[in-house]
Each structure stands twice: as structure tokens, then as C-alpha cells.
Amino acid sequence: MLRQRVLTALVIGPASLLxxxxxxxxxYAGFVGLIVVGAAWEWSNLAGREQPRxxxxxxxxMLAAMALAWSSGIAHQSWPLWLALIGWLLCxxxxxxxxxxxxxxxxxxxxLAMGVWVLLPCxxxxxxxxxxxxxxxxxxxxxxxxxxxAYFAGRAFGxxxxxxxxxxxxxxxxxxxxxxxSAVLALLMAWWQGFDAIHLVVLLIVTAxxxxxxxxxxxxxxxxxxHRGIKDSGQLLPGHGGLLDRIDSLTAAVPLFALLAPWxx
Numbered sequence: 001m002l003r004q005r006v007l008t009a010l011v012i013g014p015a016s017l018l019x020x021x022x023x024x025x026x027x028y029a030g031f032v033g034l035i036v037v038g039a040a041w042e043w044s045n046l047a048g049r050e051q052p053r054x055x056x057x058x059x060x061x062m063l064a065a066m067a068l069a070w071s072s073g074i075a076h077q078s079w080p081l082w083l084a085l086i087g088w089l090l091c092x093x094x095x096x097x098x099x100x101x102x103x104x105x106x107x108x109x110x111x112l113a114m115g116v117w118v119l120l121p122c123x124x125x126x127x128x129x130x131x132x133x134x135x136x137x138x139x140x141x142x143x144x145x146x147x148x149x150a151y152f153a154g155r156a157f158g159x160x161x162x163x164x165x166x167x168x169x170x171x172x173x174x175x176x177x178x179x180x181x182s183a184v185l186a187l188l189m190a191w192w193q194g195f196d197a198i199h200l201v202v203l204l205i206v207t208a209x210x211x212x213x214x215x216x217x218x219x220x221x222x223x224x225x226x227h228r229g230i231k232d233s234g235q236l237l238p239g240h241g242g243l244l245d246r247i248d249s250l251t252a253a254v255p256l257f258a259l260l261a262p263w264x265x
């Protein structure tokens with residue numbers, strides 16, 4: 001299993017990065033859209049729709065929504081990001097109140113709607129950030145770096161659990177490690193770009209918010225999996241489980257960063 005996991009990461013990771021930064025226009029939108037369609041297939045299972053027909057219907061619906069957003073120009077507007085912000089604030093409330101507030105979202109329709117505000121604005125966020133590739137690369141490294149820092153901090157100091165009823169493996173030490181790791185990346189970015197003190201402070205604040213959002217994205221998916229009684233969102237990636245398991249943090253971090261990035265300058 002470990003060998004399969006490593007091989008999958010070595011193939012998919014570099015290839016995805018190359019495609020993200022080499023493709024442009026419709027090709028780029030299509031590549032990211034393909035990932036979103038795969039994630040929508042798995043989200044249908046999280047919503048309680050297990051049959052392939054139901055999964056395909058939700059995936060095709062997401063594809064149609066992206067095609068409509070692209071043709072109408074909505075894909076290059078910021079208002080879908082505000083939809084994501086409102087949706088993620090709801091998710092935060094549900095994660096904090098799990099399982100007491102489960103009745104508010106356990107319906108299939110509500111969980112499918114949750115998938116729309118999680119996945120569609122993420123696609124829009126990727127499109128908007130592609131116009132400034134440096135920021136796109138930055139948010140990817142922030143999410144990945146925070147995840148790595150959280151893992152090691154949690155293993156070393158993780159005694160106090162963050163959300164034991166949602167994800168018993170996560171700890172407050174992991175949160176502090178993630179924030180510290182992303183702060184280091186922010187300092188390096190500010191030094192590289194020659195930011196003054198004001199822009200540095202703004203970058204640190206935005207980075208901390210986005211790091212917290214990435215943790216929320218992970219917790220939200222864990223909540224849905226726990227409710228469904230499943231370990232992985234799917235089996236699309238050999239050795240890694242589901243596609244959603246790999247991008248859950250990005251679904252929250254990317255649209256929020258795209259919304260806040262103009263404040264950085």
C-alpha cells in the first residue's frame with residue numbers, strides 16, 4: 001500500500017503542477033474542471049447517493065454548471081467566492097456543533113447543495129488565481145506546507161484533540177504547527193517580493209485565515225464521511241483513497257484566498 005501510495009504521488013503530483021501552470025484559457029479551465037467532476041462523483045456518495053447513475057448525474061450537473069459559468073463569464077467574477085464564504089461559515093458551525101446539528105444538513109438535497117458551494121467556487125478560485133500564477137503557486141504551497149507541519153506537530157505534541165467527534169486524529173498542536181509553517185512561508189514570500197511592513201502584516205493575516213480554512217475543509221469532509229460511515233471518499237487514486245481526500249483542504253483555501261488576495265496588493 002505504501003509503495004502504491006508513493007508511486008501515485010510521484011506521478012500525479014508533478015504532472016498536475018505542470019498542467020496547472022502550462023495550460024491556459026479553456027484548456028486550463030477544462031483540466032481543473034475535470035478534477036472537479038471527479039470530486040463531484042465522490043461527493044454524491046458523501047451525500048448518500050451510492051448508485052453509479054446518481055453519481056454520474058451529479059457529476060454531469062456540475063460539468064453543465066461550469067460550462068454555463070464559463071460561457072456567461074461568471075467564471076471570471078468574484079461573487080461565487082462570496083457564496084463559498086457564506087457556505088464555509090455554515091460548515092464551520094456544523095463542524096463545531098457535530099453531531100447535535102446533524103439534522104440541519106443530513107438530508108440528501110442539503111448535502112448535494114453543500115457540494116455545489118464547495119466545488120464550484122473552488123473551480124472559480126483556480127481560474128481567478130491563474131491570472132496571477134505566483135499567488136496560485138503560493139496558496140498551493142501554503143496548504144501543502146500547513147498539512148505537513150500539522151502532521152509533524154500533531155505527532156510530537158498532539159495531546160489535546162481539536163474535534164474528537166469529527167476527526168479524532170487532529171489536534172490543536174497540529175493547528176498551531178500549521179499556522180507556524182504557513183507563517184514561515186508568508187515571511188519568505190514577503191522577503192522575496194520586497195513587501196513593506198503593512199503588506200507583510202496583511203499577507204500574514206490572509207495566510208493565517210486561509211490556513212484555518214484549509215483545516216476546516218478537511219474537517220468538513222471528515223464530518224460527512226463519519227456520518228456516512230466510510231473511511232475514504234472514493235478509490236480514484238490508488239493508495240490515496242478518493243480524489244476529495246486529496247483536495248478537501250484546497251476546496252476551502254483556494255476560493256477564500258482568491259477572495260482575499262486583492263487585499264495583499
